[in-house]
Each structure stands twice: as structure tokens, then as C-alpha cells.
Amino acid sequence: MNELPWPPPKEVLDSARIGLDEFNRYADESKLDELKYRLGRYSRTGEDRIILSAGSDLLLREAVHLFSPLRKTITLCPSFLPTINSARQTAGSMTRIRLPLPDFRLDLEILEREIKGPCLLVMDNPNNPTGKTVISPTEVEKLLQKQDLMVIIDEAYYEFSGVTCAELVDRYENLMVTRTVDKVFSLAGARMGYGLAGDLFLKELSSFFIYLPRVTMYAVLAALENVDIMLERVEIVKEERDRLLERFLHEGIEAYGTSANFILIRSSIPDVVDELKKRGILVRDISDQMPPGFIRVTIGKREENGIFFREYLQLSRNRSPSH
């Protein structure tokens, strides 16, 4: 799973306990409004643009189901699989554009060529699982001017990439940005995502209302008061990510850096996922959307990354012939 290795800060856990003490109650709306206000400030958009969701995947699914039936859905390959599966259920037609090796670059010319007639464009940026920032806000803004195009940008890894289209939602009714607190706020277990929605999305998703679990609501409220702690953690993860990547590259292992909290390795070790699992290390096998051998490795604590590096190298050396 893709998570942060540290538990939430004490302040966040203390706040969550308030929610636990009142577990017999639904989340009250004034607190939900406060949460939207704080998310609005954090995202630098108005609170009225915030749509809360129990996980960003749920909001993505809702939006895709709503907008895809009479549209051509365009997305990436690889991409976040639950979104693709949602689109497959309802989309009038679907086209996925391959992000090819070695740099996973999106061919914008092809993308523009594909946008014809009513379309829904869904892109994760940075892309999951390549971790590549595939499109800039300027490029998104250019696309948003096309007629009858709805755009959803999933920014689940925004805090690691620093690239966002949030500021465009005030100006473009046909844009929604989705995000999550799962990863950067150390709150994967709380399962909360949110959307920053342009007017058209706000209108069509007006009936989408989630009573967040009370514990989650209090936890996120406190987390938003402790953004500095989260940002420090993001910096640690980024440093560790780059350090680990460097070590693998130094060993001549095919590894790819990302703008997210993971690296990719193209492994030639047979059954690498199972072999690592036997050693107590869990990595994500992404060969269902990538050429064989690709694994996604989430950055952990420094000591965990060290163990992974040593174990991987040992497996690799047991296998490879040298020149």
C-alpha cells in the first residue's frame, strides 16, 4: 500500500479521540463547514468549491459515472485502476494514451487530437504508477478552453510534486481537482478525499454529500492546523526517495525517479514481489499496466529503505551474471 510510514502527530490523534467519544453522533454540519473552510485556505480556493468525500476514489467514481455516459472518456495508460474501471462501466467510449518508457512523457499532440466532440478527460498528475508529472497547469488551461470538455485532474500526490491546477477552478467551470489526505497527512486509515470543483462540477455534484465519520473529521481538522509537521515529512520522504534512487542507479539497476512518494524499479529478478514478501518487504507489482518486471516501491523510514536496498541487492546478485 502507498502510505506514509509515520503515525499521525499527537495533536491529530488527540483530536480524533474527541470524535471517538462522540461516536454515537453523526458529524455535525458546522464542523463540516469548518473543515471545508480550512481545506479552502489550505488549497487557496474558496470553501464553496470544496466537495468532501470518503476517499478521493469515491468522488472520482461519482464524477466519472456522472459525466462519462454520453462522452468519450480519455485517460492515461497506466493510470489509477479504480478510475479506469469506473469509466469502463459507464463511458460511451474510452481511449487511453500510453505513457511510454523511458520518461513516461505524455504526447500532448495526440491528446489534443483525441479531444473531439463531448469528452471527459481524467488524468492523475503526478501519474500513478509512473509518478511522472505529465501535464503543467498552463497546458491544462489551454485544454480547458476546448468546447464541451470536462476535465478531472487527480492530484493525490500534489504535496510531493508541488504542481497544482487548483487556482484554475475559479476560472474554469469544466475543471475539478481531486486530492486526498491519506498520504501526506499520515491519515490513510481515516479515508478522506476532497474535490476542488469548478461551477459545472459543483452543480452536477450538488447531491453528492458524504457525512464523514466523526473521527475522520476531527482528525483532519487537527491535521490542517499542523501542516508544518506534514510538510517536514514530505521533505524527508523526498530526500529519502532521491537518495534511494541514487543508490539503485549507482548499482546499475534500472530505476526511475518520480514526483511522488515512491520510486519504480524494473526488476529482472524472477518473482521479485514474492521473494521480497518472504523477506517481510511489501512492494506493489504494477506489471498489470507496465512491461514485465516493474514494481512500485513506497518510500519508508530511512532504516526501512536501507533494509529494502540490501535485500533487493542480495536477490539481484544471486541472479545476475556479470561481464
Added chain:
Amino acid sequence: MMNWPGCGQSIRKAELKTDPGDDMQMKKIGLVVNPVAGMGGSVGLKGTDGDCYRKALEMGARPVTPFRTRDFLNNLTKTDLFHFYTASGKMGEDILKDQGLEYTVIWQIRVNTSAEDTKKIIGLMVKEKMDLIVFVGGDGTARDVYDSLRLEIPVIGVPSGVKVFSSVFALSARAAASMLERFLEGAKLQEEEVLDIDEEAFRGNILSARLYGYLKVPMARELLQAGKKASSTGTSARENKEEVSRYLDEEMEENVLYLLGSGTTMKSLTDRLGIPKTLLGVDAVNNGKLLRSDVNEKDILELYGHYPRRKIIVTPLGGNGFIFGRGSRQFTPEVLAQTGKENIILAGDRDKISCLDCLHVDTGDLEVDKSLAGMREVIVGFNERIILEVRY
């Protein structure tokens, strides 16, 4: 050319008095060409083993390996860093002489060559401590090389057979030349698979492969073809194939000649149409009816004379993404040139296509390969596509 003890060949470069391999800087590169590999392809035979070679000749098959070998040699750089060792005549010498490259003959072939020649030559090359061996052929040749070599010396496989499914092969002859360059630059080595394709089953329309062994190749993943991946089975894969075939069926036009390539996705389409399918061959269909089954190049060109509107539907090979140049060799450069890129429909099952980084063509004709390159869509479901690049 130099002589080799016992070979009785003349020396072409008189100043070259010692074995060039004695020079520490000069790498010793063996070259083994299987002169009959790939000849069955255009005539619709599934190989050139045994009696099939004679049959291929009778059917007008043309040699393939000289073109592939020439393509490989033409793209070589740094020729001052190595020296070729090869067999006489069509197993290497003829082409090297034509290309004006320096070489030494280490084995004299007879008029008719066989797998035993390949094994013998490889054995000699092991004895003489080649740094690397380049072989030109298909899976059968790779097996012969493996039998005499194992992991002793690294190889580069130049694809030229009808069946080229092993991952020891380069993507193309040009890619093989780049691999040699990598080797000279000191690339690390990796082990890749040699597959044993069941000849009898293959001729009987079944692709049955087992791992035969491993050969060492220079580490250059982007230049190597991935091994063929078996088609997905199971309920979801079958449902997906049915979804693709339902879409293709709805899109098929009246009075158009359709040439359906090999594989289970095409079989699903013909099942839907209620007609038989040559699983590892090409079938011609018009207005939902089977015109001719298991057609070869000659048949196709003849049919093209009668059908001005024609389309090819093919499935990229799982694992390596080849659309032309492996598998259905009946789609020759001539056939493809007459068909046109816009009349080629690609379709395959979702799981297989989702894992491909790109598609490949290696028809043996660079101009045709170039004309097929670029971004293409592959139908992977009902009204569902993946766009990816075709590379050559």
C-alpha cells in the same frame, strides 16, 4: 579474409599475418548465418525444418537471412574494434565478402547445410574463445546455438526465422547492430530465454512453447525483444475477447476483403461469424463468409486483384508487441505496402495490450516499417482503445 588452419582459404589482407584475435584490443566476433531460416514465412509454412524447406522452395520461397544479415552488417559501427570469424559460403562468408568486411573462415560447409553445421561451428567458436557470437535465424537456430554453447559465450540473435519468440533476439537487425556496439562499450550481460516451439503442434495450429535454456546477451533491454507471452485465459479474458470481437463484427463493412491474422482474439471473431479459423495462420473473409483459409503471400496478392477494398485485422503479440515481422509472416512488405497503414486494424485483449510499452514492426523492409510507424490505436474492448507508438 584470413585463413584458418586446415581450412585452405586464401588470405585477403596479406599484411594481416597473425590471428587478429591475438590483439588484446580486437574482439573476436563469431557470425553464424542459418541460410534457410525464415523462408517458410511468406508461403504460409510454419517453419523450414526438415521437409518444409524443400516444400518452401517448391512454393517459390525466397531466402530471407541474406537481407537480414546485410541489414545487420550495414548498421555496424566501430568495425575497427573487432574481427569476424565465420563459416564459408552462405553461412557467413558470402555476405561478409560482399560487404567488404574482414573475416576469417573457420569451417567449410557442404552444399546442403543443416543444424549440425550450426552446432559444429558454434563448437569451434567456443574452442577458439570468441568474445561474442552473432547468429542469424529463428528459434530453431537459437536452440542449436544453445546446444553447443550454453552460457559460455554471450550471443546476439538477429531475427530471421518464421518462429522468433525467444527473448534472446534483438528487436531487429538494426537493433542487433546497436547491441554489438553496446557490447564493445562494455555492457553487462544478462540471461535470456531460448524457447522450444513444438513443431508438430505449431503446424497443427497450436503454439506450444517450453523453456529450452538460457543464453547470455548484452544488457540492452530496449533493443531486445521480450519473450512472447501466452494469451490470457479464464473467464474475464474470454469475455474481453468476445467484447472485442463484438465490436469488430459491428464495425466490419460490406464488400471489404478482411484478412484476419493469427491468435485467439481473431478466433473469437470468426466464432462469432460462425466460420473456422486457422489459429496460427491468416484467413480471408468477405461479407461474413470465409473466402479462403490459411492464405500465403501469393494468395493474398491474388485476392487483392479482385478486392479493391481490403483491410487487415491483427493482434499484437503478447509480451513483445510485434504486429508484423513475427508470427504471421504472410503479411510480407509487399502485402503491407499494397494494403496501406489506414487499412490495418489492431485489436487485442486488454490485459495483454495494457502491459505493452509500445508496438513493433520488423518486416525486413525499412521503408515499409517506417510507413507503419507512429501512434496507433488498438481496440481492447467494446469502443475502448489504447493508443501507443509503433516503433521500427
